[in-house]
Amino acid sequence: MPEALAEPVVPVRGTWTTLLFLANLGLWLGIYAPIQVLLPKQAELLAAGHKEAVFGLVTGIGAAVSVIANPTIGLLSDRTTSRFGRRHPWTVAGALLGAVGLLLLSQAPNITVMTIGWCLVQAGLNGMLASLTSAVPDRVPVSQRAKVGGFIGISQMLGTVLGALVVTVVVTSLPGGYAACAVLVVLVALAFVLFTRDAPLPRRVRSRARGAAFRPGRRVREVVANLWISPREHPDFAWAWGCHFMINLGNAFGTLYLLFFLKDAVHYPDPDTGLLIMMALYGAALTVGALGVGWLSDRSGRRKPYVLLSSAVMALAAVLLVVWPTWPAALVAAPLLGVGFGAYWAVALALLTQVLPAAADRAKDLGVVNIANSLPQVIAPLLTTGVLAYLGGYRGLFAVSALATLAAGALVTKVRSVS
Numbered sequence: 001m002p003e004a005l006a007e008p009v010v011p012v013r014g015t016w017t018t019l020l021f022l023a024n025l026g027l028w029l030g031i032y033a034p035i036q037v038l039l040p041k042q043a044e045l046l047a048a049g050h051k052e053a054v055f056g057l058v059t060g061i062g063a064a065v066s067v068i069a070n071p072t073i074g075l076l077s078d079r080t081t082s083r084f085g086r087r088h089p090w091t092v093a094g095a096l097l098g099a100v101g102l103l104l105l106s107q108a109p110n111i112t113v114m115t116i117g118w119c120l121v122q123a124g125l126n127g128m129l130a131s132l133t134s135a136v137p138d139r140v141p142v143s144q145r146a147k148v149g150g151f152i153g154i155s156q157m158l159g160t161v162l163g164a165l166v167v168t169v170v171v172t173s174l175p176g177g178y179a180a181c182a183v184l185v186v187l188v189a190l191a192f193v194l195f196t197r198d199a200p201l202p203r204r205v206r207s208r209a210r211g212a213a214f215r216p217g218r219r220v221r222e223v224v225a226n227l228w229i230s231p232r233e234h235p236d237f238a239w240a241w242g243c244h245f246m247i248n249l250g251n252a253f254g255t256l257y258l259l260f261f262l263k264d265a266v267h268y269p270d271p272d273t274g275l276l277i278m279m280a281l282y283g284a285a286l287t288v289g290a291l292g293v294g295w296l297s298d299r300s301g302r303r304k305p306y307v308l309l310s311s312a313v314m315a316l317a318a319v320l321l322v323v324w325p326t327w328p329a330a331l332v333a334a335p336l337l338g339v340g341f342g343a344y345w346a347v348a349l350a351l352l353t354q355v356l357p358a359a360a361d362r363a364k365d366l367g368v369v370n371i372a373n374s375l376p377q378v379i380a381p382l383l384t385t386g387v388l389a390y391l392g393g394y395r396g397l398f399a400v401s402a403l404a405t406l407a408a409g410a411l412v413t414k415v416r417s418v419s
Contacts, residue, residue, distance in 0.1 A: 026188030028159025056381030062118040063377030073127035074367025085198025087131040095189035097124030099182035106178035134363035145350035150294030153345025239414040245372035250404035252380035285335035289342030311409035313340030318402035
């Protein structure tokens with residue numbers, strides 16, 4: 001079996017993990033700085049009376065694009081035979097496309113251009129996400145995956161916090177914030193690609209596998225067929241995917257509208273600063289949860305108990321805001337959500353890579369997993385308007401978040417091949 005498809009056995013070094021961490025950090029900064037701060041502000045500037053609806057429309061369409069882009073680009077990278085490797089060309093291409101979208105957003109004069117720009121960002125950065133996520137099963141032995149997963153979870157959090165900091169403190173203008181995100185995304189992608197090795201897939205291996213997973217589909221239906229993973233044939237993958245989807249759906253319900261929650265429900269006098277404070281508390285707690293639980297999980301070899309614990313802690317954070325939707329409660333809920341989400345991400349990546357159906361389709365299968373990250377961004381904005389209107393406002397929204405998170409814990413108990 002060629003190196004590109006073999007199960008990794010050599011532990012990765014700290015330098016490699018650091019570069020992967022930085023690449024993911026830039027990626028999440030490029031996604032969450034717009035979602036948390038820039039897009040809501042832009043929606044308010046373009047349509048002040050319908051800011052929630054515009055924000056939901058733009059993020060929902062963009063997330064729909066990401067649902068398609070992530071597994072499709074993963075599928076293409078699985079079949080790429082470039083001498084630079086299977087993943088690196090797509091990492092660079094995704095970063096450049098995402099940067100173009102961010103620069104387009106910086107000059108968007110209306111909602112249509114704003115939507116196109118965000119779709120380009122989601123397509124590019126989700127392609128980059130597919131290639132970076134597949135680096136874990138490509139290069140990291142099972143015994144290290146929760147630790148590395150912890151660092152990836154921290155990168156998502158830190159990208160959120162640093163993104164909010166960059167666009168609210170360092171660069172305060174809307175165009176400048178988008179431009180700063182674009183530059184950072186490209187720089188960290190280039191650093192990872194230039195200083196790490198990506199094993200190439202030999203052309204002879206792909207050509208020899210006629211009709212098998214290596215052969216790229218030449219028609220749309222063949223591509224769709226390649227993306228499908230049968231729940232009947234791979235039930236553990238299906239249950240783990242469902243768990244991942246529900247965790248991210250609960251997180252989307254609980255976080256996408258935090259800026260509006262602070263402004264309209266808590267009536268915090270400076271919502272931007274309030275959001276930054278919450279993200280700082282969230283980030284510190286997430287770091288503790290990710291590193292601590294990642295180490296414990298790798299040492300014990302167990303994954304599911306930590307997923308159950310993390311889902312319970314995240315649900316508790318949401319319930320707190322149902323009972324007490326105030327600024328002091330938000331200061332308690334933020335670190336609770338952080339430690340729970342950090343613990344989940346450390347273990348989730350290890351668990352999900354252990355139930356992948358085939359080594360030949362790692363990036364494609366992880367792209368399908370990443371749909372569980374992106375699809376909630378489509379569903380949550382569409383449902384949130386109704387929840388806010390008919391289910392008790394923000395109390396109802398956080399209650400739905402808690403129920404979704406608890407459902408994730410129930411689904412992970414169905415996974416049999418991983419303890």
